[in-house]
Amino acid sequence: MKAIVIEQTGGSETLQYQERDKPSLQPGQVLVKVAAAPVNFIDTIIRQGNMPPGMMPALPHVSGVEGSGIIADANGSEFKDGDKVTYLGPIGAAMYADYTVVEADKLIHLDDDANLLEAGAMPVTYFTAYHMLHNVARAEQGKFALIYASTGGVGTALIQLAKAAAIKVIALDRKDEKVEQALKLGADYAFNSTKDWTEQVKQVTNGKGVNYIFNPVADDTIKQDIEVLATLGHIVIFGFLAGAGDTNTQAQVLNHFGKSPTITYSEIYATYFSNFDLVKESLASVYELLAQGKGHQYFIEFLRVPYNIIGDIFIPS
Known part of the structure; x- marks a missing residue:
């Protein structure tokens, strides 16, 4: 599979489009085929090497802490292959890739008609x-x-x-x-x-x-x-x-x-690691508002960027 990999910190030129092995699954995990993965401020400061002391991930690192996708391997979980899901993860969630592995209990199920681009941009x-x-x-x-x-x-x-x-x-x-x-x-x-x-x-x-x-x-x-x-x-x-x-x-x-x-x-x-049920409840309320038309009409514009040119045009230095 392809992924955006940071091997050293610096400007956007450090983002490398590389071939990587598809991640293997452990019990309790599912494989997600990534549909959308936004750029957050934390992704930029990791790439720049400006994270607070003790929080910088080890390199090489695949960025992306949120996104949406489709279950590629449910691995015996409550989900089934083909389900649409969204995900708010910690540092190391590795969403800037074709596939990522996620703990099943950290996924949020989406309706079949959900817009994966909008849903992935929101967590x-x-x-x-x-x-x-x-x-x-x-x-x-x-x-x-x-x-x-x-x-x-x-x-x-x-x-x-x-x-x-x-x-x-x-x-x-x-x-x-x-x-x-x-x-x-x-x-x-x-x-x-x-x-x-x-x-x-x-x-x-x-x-x-x-x-x-x-x-x-x-x-x-x-x-x-x-x-x-x-x-x-x-x-x-x-x-x-x-x-x-x-x-x-x-x-x-x-x-x-x-x-x-x-x-x-x-x-x-702090809430993510201590009370994830509250995260799920809150995001469920957000997606309900989206379904009611109380969110998406305000989106200004989505910029769709292929992974292989993200380092050139999407993330500022």
């Missing part, structure tokens, strides 16, 4: 978004949610899922064209985060602030988050794109102690 971003919105923040309809990086993968998912739950969305992005795109995705309001967005947020919330904030940036943005957070509001931090920053979070929170704020850090693999 990481949409589980991340659904989990934060409904399991972590327990967001309620009619409340305000502030979403950073609103036109990225998770941001797009958050907008869709929040609107499906009748939550009012305020989107933040760094470029005016992305602000416009966020409005097209369904955000009620959208502001440029390089400008004085805090005053704009206060205006549209009548000075009450937002109930939920979903922040993958970190750094010193916590100062602004606390400022625009409503009483009993909830900040969910799910990344550190700008680093940890110099903010003394405790001091900032104490300045707004009367709001009784909640700050949560959300990392999906």
Whole structure:
């Protein structure tokens, strides 16, 4: 079979299109013929060698932590050959290949008429978004949610899922064209985060602030988050794109102690390894929304790229 293999870290030129042996099965595993495997941020930082200490996989490495496909060998499991499935896996899931081996209890069964391209693009971003919105923040309809990086993968998912739950969305992005795109995705309001967005947020919330904030940036943005957070509001931090920053979070929170704020850090693999049933339940809800037409109409565009040229055009250096 063919696979995309990383033998050394660096730019996209390190992605090698190679012939590999089809993986063999162990008890409890099934063989999946891969139909779609998206590119995630984690795939890029692995290829660059920028993973946090202790998390970098051994090389050579086949990337791809999610995707969809068709069961090629059910191996005595509850599945049958030909079933459509999707998969959210750990580092090492090896989805950038013609075939991959998956633990049967980690697969999610899809309907026969499921679109494998859409289904395969959703597990990481949409589980991340659904989990934060409904399991972590327990967001309620009619409340305000502030979403950073609103036109990225998770941001797009958050907008869709929040609107499906009748939550009012305020989107933040760094470029005016992305602000416009966020409005097209369904955000009620959208502001440029390089400008004085805090005053704009206060205006549209009548000075009450937002109930939920979903922040993958970190750094010193916590100062602004606390400022625009409503009483009993909830900040969910799910990344550190700008680093940890110099903010003394405790001091900032104490300045707004009367709001009784909640700050949560959300990392999906903590849930993946400790409560996979919750992952399955959450993704089942996501796919039900997709079946109802509450997700796919917002997809901007899929870029279909053959494996053998992925290193040339799909993953930026």
